[in-house]
Amino acid sequence: MSQFxxxxxxxxxxxxxxxxxxxDEDTGRVKADAYFLRALESGLSxxxxxVCSPEQCAGLFRKCYGIAxxxxxxxxKIGLDVEQDSANHANIIGLPHREDYLAEAERLAGLLAKQSHIVWQPK
Incomplete structure:
Protein backbone atom coordinates (compact mmCIF):
# COMPACT_ATOMS: atom_id res chain seq x y z
CA MET A 1 0.00 0.00 0.00
CA SER A 2 1.41 3.36 -1.02
CA GLN A 3 1.85 6.08 1.60
CA PHE A 4 0.60 8.57 -1.00
CA ASP A 24 9.71 13.90 -33.99
CA GLU A 25 11.79 16.73 -35.42
CA ASP A 26 9.33 17.34 -38.28
CA THR A 27 6.16 17.64 -36.20
CA GLY A 28 7.58 18.57 -32.78
CA ARG A 29 5.45 15.81 -31.23
CA VAL A 30 6.43 13.09 -28.79
CA LYS A 31 7.02 9.67 -30.38
CA ALA A 32 5.64 6.46 -28.91
CA ASP A 33 9.24 5.38 -28.17
CA ALA A 34 9.17 7.68 -25.12
CA TYR A 35 6.52 5.47 -23.51
CA PHE A 36 8.01 1.98 -23.68
CA LEU A 37 9.08 0.25 -20.48
CA ARG A 38 12.70 -0.82 -20.28
CA ALA A 39 13.44 -4.43 -19.36
CA LEU A 40 13.74 -4.16 -15.58
CA GLU A 41 11.23 -1.34 -15.02
CA SER A 42 7.83 -1.96 -13.46
CA GLY A 43 6.57 1.55 -14.22
CA LEU A 44 7.37 4.51 -16.43
CA SER A 45 9.07 7.33 -14.54
CA VAL A 51 6.35 19.99 -7.34
CA CYS A 52 8.64 20.95 -10.21
CA SER A 53 8.45 23.17 -13.27
CA PRO A 54 9.33 21.73 -16.69
CA GLU A 55 12.74 23.46 -16.43
CA GLN A 56 13.40 22.02 -12.97
CA CYS A 57 12.37 18.58 -14.16
CA ALA A 58 14.76 18.82 -17.12
CA GLY A 59 17.51 19.91 -14.74
CA LEU A 60 17.32 16.57 -12.92
CA PHE A 61 18.99 14.91 -15.92
CA ARG A 62 22.40 15.25 -17.52
CA LYS A 63 20.86 15.45 -20.99
CA CYS A 64 17.20 16.17 -21.69
CA TYR A 65 15.65 16.80 -25.12
CA GLY A 66 12.26 17.91 -23.86
CA ILE A 67 9.58 17.62 -21.21
CA ALA A 68 6.16 16.24 -22.16
CA LYS A 77 -8.85 6.55 -19.67
CA ILE A 78 -6.66 4.10 -21.59
CA GLY A 79 -6.55 1.60 -18.72
CA LEU A 80 -3.29 2.60 -17.03
CA ASP A 81 -2.69 4.42 -13.75
CA VAL A 82 -0.19 6.78 -12.16
CA GLU A 83 1.16 5.83 -8.75
CA GLN A 84 3.10 8.36 -6.69
CA ASP A 85 6.18 6.93 -4.95
CA SER A 86 7.92 10.03 -3.56
CA ALA A 87 7.25 13.73 -3.01
CA ASN A 88 7.97 14.67 -6.65
CA HIS A 89 7.95 11.35 -8.53
CA ALA A 90 5.43 8.79 -9.78
CA ASN A 91 5.23 5.90 -12.22
CA ILE A 92 2.79 5.15 -15.00
CA ILE A 93 1.80 1.58 -14.20
CA GLY A 94 0.06 -1.15 -16.14
CA LEU A 95 2.20 -0.98 -19.27
CA PRO A 96 3.37 -4.33 -20.64
CA HIS A 97 6.98 -4.89 -21.72
CA ARG A 98 7.56 -5.01 -25.48
CA GLU A 99 9.23 -8.41 -25.11
CA ASP A 100 6.07 -9.84 -23.55
CA TYR A 101 3.20 -8.16 -25.44
CA LEU A 102 4.53 -6.18 -28.40
CA ALA A 103 1.20 -5.15 -29.97
CA GLU A 104 -0.31 -3.97 -26.67
CA ALA A 105 2.90 -2.16 -25.65
CA GLU A 106 2.93 -0.34 -29.01
CA ARG A 107 -0.79 0.52 -28.79
CA LEU A 108 -0.53 2.00 -25.29
CA ALA A 109 2.74 3.84 -26.02
CA GLY A 110 1.09 5.36 -29.10
CA LEU A 111 -1.94 6.50 -27.07
CA LEU A 112 0.28 8.07 -24.39
CA ALA A 113 2.30 9.86 -27.06
CA LYS A 114 -0.88 11.25 -28.65
CA GLN A 115 -2.06 12.59 -25.29
CA SER A 116 1.21 14.25 -24.38
CA HIS A 117 2.35 17.75 -25.25
CA ILE A 118 5.88 19.06 -25.19
CA VAL A 119 6.01 21.89 -22.67
CA TRP A 120 9.78 22.48 -22.62
CA GLN A 121 12.67 21.97 -25.02
CA PRO A 122 16.29 23.12 -24.74
CA LYS A 123 17.16 26.29 -26.63
Whole structure:
Protein backbone atom coordinates (compact mmCIF):
# COMPACT_ATOMS: atom_id res chain seq x y z
CA MET A 1 0.00 0.00 0.00
CA SER A 2 1.41 3.36 -1.02
CA GLN A 3 1.85 6.08 1.60
CA PHE A 4 0.60 8.57 -1.00
CA UNK A 5 -3.01 9.26 -1.90
CA UNK A 6 -4.29 8.52 -5.35
CA UNK A 7 -3.52 11.42 -7.67
CA UNK A 8 -6.51 13.48 -8.84
CA UNK A 9 -7.50 13.02 -12.49
CA UNK A 10 -6.58 16.64 -13.30
CA UNK A 11 -3.04 16.25 -11.90
CA UNK A 12 -0.35 16.97 -14.49
CA UNK A 13 2.71 14.77 -14.83
CA UNK A 14 5.92 15.32 -16.79
CA UNK A 15 7.80 12.70 -18.80
CA UNK A 16 11.42 13.66 -19.42
CA UNK A 17 12.43 13.00 -23.02
CA UNK A 18 15.94 11.65 -22.48
CA UNK A 19 16.64 10.46 -26.03
CA UNK A 20 16.72 12.67 -29.10
CA UNK A 21 14.80 10.07 -31.12
CA UNK A 22 11.82 10.38 -28.75
CA UNK A 23 10.91 13.70 -30.38
CA ASP A 24 9.71 13.90 -33.99
CA GLU A 25 11.79 16.73 -35.42
CA ASP A 26 9.33 17.34 -38.28
CA THR A 27 6.16 17.64 -36.20
CA GLY A 28 7.58 18.57 -32.78
CA ARG A 29 5.45 15.81 -31.23
CA VAL A 30 6.43 13.09 -28.79
CA LYS A 31 7.02 9.67 -30.38
CA ALA A 32 5.64 6.46 -28.91
CA ASP A 33 9.24 5.38 -28.17
CA ALA A 34 9.17 7.68 -25.12
CA TYR A 35 6.52 5.47 -23.51
CA PHE A 36 8.01 1.98 -23.68
CA LEU A 37 9.08 0.25 -20.48
CA ARG A 38 12.70 -0.82 -20.28
CA ALA A 39 13.44 -4.43 -19.36
CA LEU A 40 13.74 -4.16 -15.58
CA GLU A 41 11.23 -1.34 -15.02
CA SER A 42 7.83 -1.96 -13.46
CA GLY A 43 6.57 1.55 -14.22
CA LEU A 44 7.37 4.51 -16.43
CA SER A 45 9.07 7.33 -14.54
CA UNK A 46 7.30 10.71 -14.41
CA UNK A 47 7.55 13.83 -12.25
CA UNK A 48 4.70 15.75 -10.64
CA UNK A 49 4.01 19.19 -12.09
CA UNK A 50 2.84 20.46 -8.70
CA VAL A 51 6.35 19.99 -7.34
CA CYS A 52 8.64 20.95 -10.21
CA SER A 53 8.45 23.17 -13.27
CA PRO A 54 9.33 21.73 -16.69
CA GLU A 55 12.74 23.46 -16.43
CA GLN A 56 13.40 22.02 -12.97
CA CYS A 57 12.37 18.58 -14.16
CA ALA A 58 14.76 18.82 -17.12
CA GLY A 59 17.51 19.91 -14.74
CA LEU A 60 17.32 16.57 -12.92
CA PHE A 61 18.99 14.91 -15.92
CA ARG A 62 22.40 15.25 -17.52
CA LYS A 63 20.86 15.45 -20.99
CA CYS A 64 17.20 16.17 -21.69
CA TYR A 65 15.65 16.80 -25.12
CA GLY A 66 12.26 17.91 -23.86
CA ILE A 67 9.58 17.62 -21.21
CA ALA A 68 6.16 16.24 -22.16
CA UNK A 69 3.06 16.78 -20.04
CA UNK A 70 0.10 14.46 -19.55
CA UNK A 71 -2.98 14.54 -17.36
CA UNK A 72 -3.49 11.63 -14.98
CA UNK A 73 -7.14 11.31 -16.08
CA UNK A 74 -6.07 10.79 -19.71
CA UNK A 75 -3.65 8.06 -18.62
CA UNK A 76 -6.45 6.34 -16.70
CA LYS A 77 -8.85 6.55 -19.67
CA ILE A 78 -6.66 4.10 -21.59
CA GLY A 79 -6.55 1.60 -18.72
CA LEU A 80 -3.29 2.60 -17.03
CA ASP A 81 -2.69 4.42 -13.75
CA VAL A 82 -0.19 6.78 -12.16
CA GLU A 83 1.16 5.83 -8.75
CA GLN A 84 3.10 8.36 -6.69
CA ASP A 85 6.18 6.93 -4.95
CA SER A 86 7.92 10.03 -3.56
CA ALA A 87 7.25 13.73 -3.01
CA ASN A 88 7.97 14.67 -6.65
CA HIS A 89 7.95 11.35 -8.53
CA ALA A 90 5.43 8.79 -9.78
CA ASN A 91 5.23 5.90 -12.22
CA ILE A 92 2.79 5.15 -15.00
CA ILE A 93 1.80 1.58 -14.20
CA GLY A 94 0.06 -1.15 -16.14
CA LEU A 95 2.20 -0.98 -19.27
CA PRO A 96 3.37 -4.33 -20.64
CA HIS A 97 6.98 -4.89 -21.72
CA ARG A 98 7.56 -5.01 -25.48
CA GLU A 99 9.23 -8.41 -25.11
CA ASP A 100 6.07 -9.84 -23.55
CA TYR A 101 3.20 -8.16 -25.44
CA LEU A 102 4.53 -6.18 -28.40
CA ALA A 103 1.20 -5.15 -29.97
CA GLU A 104 -0.31 -3.97 -26.67
CA ALA A 105 2.90 -2.16 -25.65
CA GLU A 106 2.93 -0.34 -29.01
CA ARG A 107 -0.79 0.52 -28.79
CA LEU A 108 -0.53 2.00 -25.29
CA ALA A 109 2.74 3.84 -26.02
CA GLY A 110 1.09 5.36 -29.10
CA LEU A 111 -1.94 6.50 -27.07
CA LEU A 112 0.28 8.07 -24.39
CA ALA A 113 2.30 9.86 -27.06
CA LYS A 114 -0.88 11.25 -28.65
CA GLN A 115 -2.06 12.59 -25.29
CA SER A 116 1.21 14.25 -24.38
CA HIS A 117 2.35 17.75 -25.25
CA ILE A 118 5.88 19.06 -25.19
CA VAL A 119 6.01 21.89 -22.67
CA TRP A 120 9.78 22.48 -22.62
CA GLN A 121 12.67 21.97 -25.02
CA PRO A 122 16.29 23.12 -24.74
CA LYS A 123 17.16 26.29 -26.63
Missing amino acids: RSLPKDAVIYRALLRKQWV VNLAT SLEVGDVR
